[in-house]
Amino acid sequence: MILAIYSALLALVLILGAPWWLLRMATSGRYRAGLAGRLGRIPDELRSAVAGRRTIWLHAVSVGEVVAATELIREMRKALPGWVIAVSTTTETGQKLARERLGGESPVFYLPLDFAVLVRRYLKTLGPELLVLMESELWPNLMQECANEGIPIAVINARVSDRSFPRYRRLRALWKPLLKHVSLFLAQSEETATRLVEIGAPEERVRTSGNLKYDIKAAGESAMTALLREKIPAGAKVLVAGSTLDGEEKMLLEAWTKVLEVTPEAVLILAPRRTERFDIVAGLVEAAGFDVVRASKLQPGEVSLGQEGVILLDTIGDLASVYSLGTAAFVGGSLVPMGGHNPLEPARFGVPIIMGESWENFREIVVSMQAAKAVRIVAAPDLANAVTDLLMNENGAKEMGQRGQAVFTAQAGATRRTLDALVGLLGRLHRG
Structure with missing residues (x-):
């Protein structure tokens, strides 16, 4: 019921905001990029990249998350040879940077709008063995559909900001049943770990791994x-x-x-x-x-x-x-x-x-x-x-x-701790 209300509200916001979105697309070009993919059309290059291969879906919303995840993704490829790390972003700038840094080895695509019917299309195409969400990218329908399909979820570099924490607490009734679907939370700090538990995350699944952004490495002078x-x-x-x-x-x-x-x-x-x-x-x-x-x-x-x-x-x-x-x-x-x-x-x-x-x-x-x-x-x-x-x-x-x-x-070392935790999670799931 809660997810039905959430989906209805999301649809209402999109419908009422349609004139504004269309105006912004027409005048600035913003939001136009990747529109078909956001609405559920699977890019052909994504289909071909994941066909017949074991896949992990990693979502990094924008530039900061892409930068933080780049080294981790490279290390994941080494640890999981033959696997595909498919990367979604929300913003156009994040998409461009992800393609520049990762596009040669990882398919990059736009996150679909968080409606169950759209999410299911991507899950069917990707067939991911793990969904990895960066920081605070907790999308209710995406999480629920993964749970329905038996796809484990890991939230890495997790953070709950001062601004968002009161909102999460007020909506604990929504978040608690969704957070129970997450197999692993890797928090940036002890404070965030405590906050995750307060908003409903199972305490035994929450660890502190540090901040991936401390491990950002210059890819050489641009x-x-x-x-x-x-x-x-x-x-x-x-x-x-x-x-x-x-x-x-x-x-x-x-x-x-x-x-x-x-x-x-x-x-x-x-x-x-x-x-x-x-x-x-x-x-x-x-x-x-x-x-x-x-x-x-x-x-x-x-x-x-x-x-x-x-x-x-x-x-x-x-x-x-x-x-x-x-x-x-x-x-x-x-x-x-x-x-x-x-x-x-x-x-x-x-x-x-x-x-x-x-x-x-x-x-x-x-x-x-x-x-x-x-x-x-x-x-x-x-x-x-x-x-x-x-x-x-x-x-x-x-x-x-x-x-x-x-x-x-x-503060370095979060990338190695995160990699070890994700590979360990995959190992436990397969042994189970």
């Missing part, structure tokens, strides 16, 4: 990073502002004007979180009085960039590598109340980090970095001073970056 390294004047101090959201770019540009008064040789690389905002952010840069240097338009062999412009990183999948160019980094989603993004990407390069006051989505990580004095949390009015200090105080910035890198390194 071509874009190498190009920017060539273009940025030698000795220039660089601020990489990554994963910025609506409202943050204006604050950053206002702060940057003040930074340049003290350190005119500085360079700003601005990387919006969402691709559909690239043109909007370019307009904001121009309105602030700066030239826009679009990274996607740069060509090798041209003259180096001057300091009068702001580099707009309008590409997908390069930010994690571009952070290595930073004298300092600002991690976005934190000056606006959106919970922040992952500070580990710059930390792994020893780049000192600034964040705003909204970081609850990565609370365990930020708290550990705060304890090590490896991140600076600032309000918008203090942003210019914080950036200037890190760009000018070379020794202090270097030491802060080293502390962040040490936090990153000390």
Whole structure:
């Protein structure tokens, strides 16, 4: 009954929201990609990739989850030769990155809308021996249909954020019967493990494995990073502002004007979180009085960039590598109340980090970095001073970056623990 109500509400939301969705598709192109697959049409390449082969279905919603899962998927292939790891995503940016990183060896497709009839079509095609869900991707009909078909479920790198925990608790009556279908929960932290049990997960199936994002490895310097390294004047101090959201770019540009008064040789690389905002952010840069240097338009062999412009990183999948160019980094989603993004990407390069006051989505990580004095949390009015200090105080910035890198390194190992747990789960299931 609860699932019937959930499905009816989901259908109602889609029907009532249809005019808005159609308008967004027509005007921005967003949500258009993969629409047929989301509505249940199985891509031909997916059918052929899994035909006659043992399959694991892993769902990674967007860019962050794809990055975190990449090394695990590679290790799974080594541990399970001949198996197919089929990867679904929800967002277009996640899909593009998954195809770039994994498409040669893993079929990549869009997660269908969470209706039982659509989910069943994918389960019939894939015939997975295990469904692996990343972080907090708990889709009720997908989980129930797997249970109906006897397909075990593992939730890995699991997290329950401060924002979502009260909602999960209020809906415990919905989640408890669904969570009992999960064979294994691998939580990022002890706190998340406790929260999972509180919202209905069977305690004996919950373990703490650590955060896969601590095991993110650079896949080598990206071509874009190498190009920017060539273009940025030698000795220039660089601020990489990554994963910025609506409202943050204006604050950053206002702060940057003040930074340049003290350190005119500085360079700003601005990387919006969402691709559909690239043109909007370019307009904001121009309105602030700066030239826009679009990274996607740069060509090798041209003259180096001057300091009068702001580099707009309008590409997908390069930010994690571009952070290595930073004298300092600002991690976005934190000056606006959106919970922040992952500070580990710059930390792994020893780049000192600034964040705003909204970081609850990565609370365990930020708290550990705060304890090590490896991140600076600032309000918008203090942003210019914080950036200037890190760009000018070379020794202090270097030491802060080293502390962040040490936090990153000390927490490594989640990939191996997760791999061992998944392979062990498959072994137990087959022996059973």
